[in-house]
Amino acid sequence: MSSCLGAISAHMAGAVAATRRGLMFEPEMKVQAMTIESLDDKTAAEAFRRLVHHLRHRTDAQNVDLMGLAGFCRNCLADWVAEADGTLDKAQAREIIYGMPQDEWKARYQTEATDEQLARMKASVAKNAQ
DSSP, rough: OOHHHHHHHHHHHHHHHHHTOOOOOTOOOOOOOOOOTTTHHHHHHHHHHHHHHHHHHHSOOOOOHHHEEEEEEEHHHHHHHHHHHOOOOOOHHHHHHHHSSSHHHHHHHHOOOOOHHHHHHHHHHHHTTT
């Protein structure tokens, strides 16, 4: 009996040490990796809305800069919404993303793109095709 207790104690000590190191040691337990496809729609929709609200708040983040860094911008996001919905035109989808008509947003917040910004955007967009 004492050898069983010793084995259990050793196992528990190992599990505690692994947990302290940020690891979860359970040899019997199989962990399934989360993927974007396995994310439930409610969670995905909430995260999407948070992204849209964030972009509406951060009017200083110009579309040309977003394109230069990430290869997508508010217009891309709106185009994806229109494609997913199937009934919205580009103007309607862009109003959803911008929170106002796109022309109004551009007049209020858009600045003239520099040659450097345009070059970064061109290089970044080329990565989208890879």
